[in-house]
Amino acid sequence: MIELLKQDGLARRGRIRLNHGSVETPAFMPCGTYGSVKGLTPEMIKQTGTQMILGNTFHLMLRPGSALIDKLGGLHHFIGWDGPILTDSGGYQVFSLSDLRKIKDEGVEFRSPVNGDKVWLSPERAMRVQSELQSDIAMVLDECISTTATERELSAAMARTIRWGKQCKQAYDGPGMVFGIVQGGTNPRLREDCVDELCNLGFDGLAIGGLAVGESPDQMYEVVEHTAPILPEQRPRYLMGVGTPQDLVVNAGLGVDMFDCVMPTRNARNAHLFTWDGIIRLRNSRFKADNAPIDQNCDCYTCLNYTRAYLHHLDRCREILGATLLTIHNLHFYQCLMSSLRNAIEQQTYQSFKNNLLKRWRTPAQ
Amino acid sequence: MIELLKQDGLARRGRIRLNHGSVETPAFMPCGTYGSVKGLTPEMIKQTGTQMILGNTFHLMLRPGSALIDKLGGLHHFIGWDGPILTDSGGYQVFSLSDLRKIKDEGVEFRSPVNGDKVWLSPERAMRVQSELQSDIAMVLDECISTTATERELSAAMARTIRWGKQCKQAYDGPGMVFGIVQGGTNPRLREDCVDELCNLGFDGLAIGGLAVGESPDQMYEVVEHTAPILPEQRPRYLMGVGTPQDLVVNAGLGVDMFDCVMPTRNARNAHLFTWDGIIRLRNSRFKADNAPIDQNCDCYTCLNYTRAYLHHLDRCREILGATLLTIHNLHFYQCLMSSLRNAIEQQTYQSFKNNLLKRWRTPAQ
Numbered sequence: 001m002i003e004l005l006k007q008d009g010l011a012r013r014g015r016i017r018l019n020h021g022s023v024e025t026p027a028f029m030p031c032g033t034y035g036s037v038k039g040l041t042p043e044m045i046k047q048t049g050t051q052m053i054l055g056n057t058f059h060l061m062l063r064p065g066s067a068l069i070d071k072l073g074g075l076h077h078f079i080g081w082d083g084p085i086l087t088d089s090g091g092y093q094v095f096s097l098s099d100l101r102k103i104k105d106e107g108v109e110f111r112s113p114v115n116g117d118k119v120w121l122s123p124e125r126a127m128r129v130q131s132e133l134q135s136d137i138a139m140v141l142d143e144c145i146s147t148t149a150t151e152r153e154l155s156a157a158m159a160r161t162i163r164w165g166k167q168c169k170q171a172y173d174g175p176g177m178v179f180g181i182v183q184g185g186t187n188p189r190l191r192e193d194c195v196d197e198l199c200n201l202g203f204d205g206l207a208i209g210g211l212a213v214g215e216s217p218d219q220m221y222e223v224v225e226h227t228a229p230i231l232p233e234q235r236p237r238y239l240m241g242v243g244t245p246q247d248l249v250v251n252a253g254l255g256v257d258m259f260d261c262v263m264p265t266r267n268a269r270n271a272h273l274f275t276w277d278g279i280i281r282l283r284n285s286r287f288k289a290d291n292a293p294i295d296q297n298c299d300c301y302t303c304l305n306y307t308r309a310y311l312h313h314l315d316r317c318r319e320i321l322g323a324t325l326l327t328i329h330n331l332h333f334y335q336c337l338m339s340s341l342r343n344a345i346e347q348q349t350y351q352s353f354k355n356n357l358l359k360r361w362r363t364p365a366q
Numbered sequence: 367m368i369e370l371l372k373q374d375g376l377a378r379r380g381r382i383r384l385n386h387g388s389v390e391t392p393a394f395m396p397c398g399t400y401g402s403v404k405g406l407t408p409e410m411i412k413q414t415g416t417q418m419i420l421g422n423t424f425h426l427m428l429r430p431g432s433a434l435i436d437k438l439g440g441l442h443h444f445i446g447w448d449g450p451i452l453t454d455s456g457g458y459q460v461f462s463l464s465d466l467r468k469i470k471d472e473g474v475e476f477r478s479p480v481n482g483d484k485v486w487l488s489p490e491r492a493m494r495v496q497s498e499l500q501s502d503i504a505m506v507l508d509e510c511i512s513t514t515a516t517e518r519e520l521s522a523a524m525a526r527t528i529r530w531g532k533q534c535k536q537a538y539d540g541p542g543m544v545f546g547i548v549q550g551g552t553n554p555r556l557r558e559d560c561v562d563e564l565c566n567l568g569f570d571g572l573a574i575g576g577l578a579v580g581e582s583p584d585q586m587y588e589v590v591e592h593t594a595p596i597l598p599e600q601r602p603r604y605l606m607g608v609g610t611p612q613d614l615v616v617n618a619g620l621g622v623d624m625f626d627c628v629m630p631t632r633n634a635r636n637a638h639l640f641t642w643d644g645i646i647r648l649r650n651s652r653f654k655a656d657n658a659p660i661d662q663n664c665d666c667y668t669c670l671n672y673t674r675a676y677l678h679h680l681d682r683c684r685e686i687l688g689a690t691l692l693t694i695h696n697l698h699f700y701q702c703l704m705s706s707l708r709n710a711i712e713q714q715t716y717q718s719f720k721n722n723l724l725k726r727w728r729t730p731a732q
Contacts, residue, residue, distance in 0.1 A: 036686075036688075063682060289437065309434075310444055320405040320690065
């Protein structure tokens with residue numbers, strides 16, 4: 001369930017109560033791939049304004065293994081993060097990272113990219129792993145399919161995703177909520193059918209999957225515009241793997257409550273920085289002697305304490321500290337954006353908030 | 367000058383007043399190679415008990431360049447560290463890292479390992495670079511020579527080191543102190559001659575160089591035992607590039623006031639950890655399910671918040687956060703050791719302190 005505090009058009013300002021605390025929505029979750037948001041301590045993550053993080057079932061089942069994490073007290077205890085955690089099902093990584101995989105109706109067999117071992121992931125296994133991780137929200141196993149697939153292939157993958165979703169819901173015996181995943185590519189009818197089927201299964205929330213996989217922003221917005229409004233109003237809506245600052249602003253306006261993406265963290269490690277005035281590519285030599293902070297108006301730890309020149313230098317020398325400091329900035333920016341977005345919905349000023357930002361970001365910054 | 371607060375045998379408990387604050391001695395300086403103690407923010411460095419850090423002239427003159435750092439306000443401002451900084455002269459790295467180098471009486475020409483450019487380092491250049499870095503203590507350029515060198519070669523290198531030392535002292539126009547460097551290998555007569563010559567040049571402090579380059583601990587201790595007591599009593603004594611916890615304890619007992627070494631930081635990044643009970647090699651799979659902290663009795667941030675199992679996992683996955691957390695522990699251990707050492711000298715219990723620790727460390731831990 002999501003408590004709807006305010007609405008502005010389709011945009012929703014809500015609150016989700018989870019085992020490890022409440023999450024104010026729309027919310028953005030950074031990725032804690034191997035049980036660590038790369039380069040940040042839990043205190044640093046909190047200080048960026050992050051409420052909830054995402055843990056990757058695929059990575060954690062391979063290293064160090066979910067049974068071990070369970071034995072050691074669950075993922076929260078293992079990594080020292082006491083806020084809410086959502087875990088994905090591992091499906092996305094199986095399809096995107098593993099070259100050698102065999103998909104069957106019962107599940108998917110793949111080669112571990114860590115050591116080449118054969119690994120088996122079924123709906124039951126995906127849910128047992130997430131139960132062992134003791135996450136606050138567990139995701140069903142879904143079949144992710146290329147955007148270039150035929151309608152017939154799309155349809156078959158969707159049907160399998162629905163069957164697996166049902167099995168996942170039944171199999172889960174962990175402490176958290178379970179979210180279903182809507183697939184169906186860019187085909188509106190398939191998306192509708194999928195929503196219909198999933199609504200009967202009694203999920204705690206629903207995710208829109210299969211986007212941010214190469215389609216244009218407009219194609220993505222079109223699918224979300226079509227799909228989000230037909231999702232159950234009282235359940236959280238999660239748009240998986242999205243996205244850019246613009247994607248967050250636009251999709252929240254279409255009624256999405258939750259987002260996750262590697263973009264702020266991964267881009268930080270490549271000195272690709274987000275600001276209210278657009279992107280700064282700090283690796284550019286023009287910043288070599290620049291004594292200003294990344295963003296004059298930003299109050300993150302990095303902007304309050306370090307210059308572009310020093311951060312440029314750390315990045316050039318591939319110093320660990322550079323990755324840490326740049327990640328702090330990007331994540332802080334994302335969370336400020338979410339906080340401003342929540343505020344705009346509360347104040348019923350979402351439309352002008354969006355229009356102002358999209359106009360600002362159309363002008364390339366530095 | 368060093369203010370001698372207490373002595374216990376040859377061991378000295380002192381205080382050195384520098385531009386950016388006082389340093390309680392014996393003191394250990396971690397290495398901030400490229401203007402960053404790898405993986406740590408300045409606040410984290412401070413929290414380990416570190417008073418003073420070392421900056422590498424060689425690395426900083428190549429990237430980002432000392433003229434730039436000068437223009438940006440000096441090294442302290444550039445990296446956000448407001449405590450004292452000692453800079454080395456770059457000599458050691460020229461001799462150990464650069465394959466292509468030509469040594470002349472006027473200086474040494476070498477190829478930059480960063481981009482292959484020809485670089486020229488003379489006594490005057492080394493001091494100008496350190497003056498631009500605005501460090502609290504600048505080191506003279508010395509010729510570092512292999513331990514397998516003949517006495518004739520050793521003697522020639524020592525003579526050149528003395529000439530260069532004189533030129534460095536005259537050339538320096540920065541805000542800091544200047545320390546000379548005693549060379550002479552393991553030859554007691556050469557060391558004595560070198561001390562005699564340097565004493566006439568009026569350095570603010572003297573360093574013992576050319577050790578920790580492959581000789582046995584006993585050989586090192588013998589040279590220090592012979593050299594330290596003939597250094598001027600009222601000047602700080604700095605043993606360069608040393609060393610293991612045992613090396614710090616033993617050499618402080620021979621009258622050394624200052625140390626630096628990459629060991630606590632570099633070893634941390636290889637999961638090689640120091641404790642009062644000896645070394646822990648955390649990469650060993652026996653720690654995979656170990657829910658205890660690295661050291662039950664350690665009160666560093668890492669030991670207070672994380673388990674061996676999690677740190678083992680982060681190291682296995684080569685996660686940045688692992689390097690940060692393990693470095694915090696090792697540096698905290700080194701600084702606790704120095705603090706205990708200072709305390710033992712104050713209490714006139716140095717001998718039993720040393721004997722207890724050396725006995726404890728002879729028994730391999732885990």
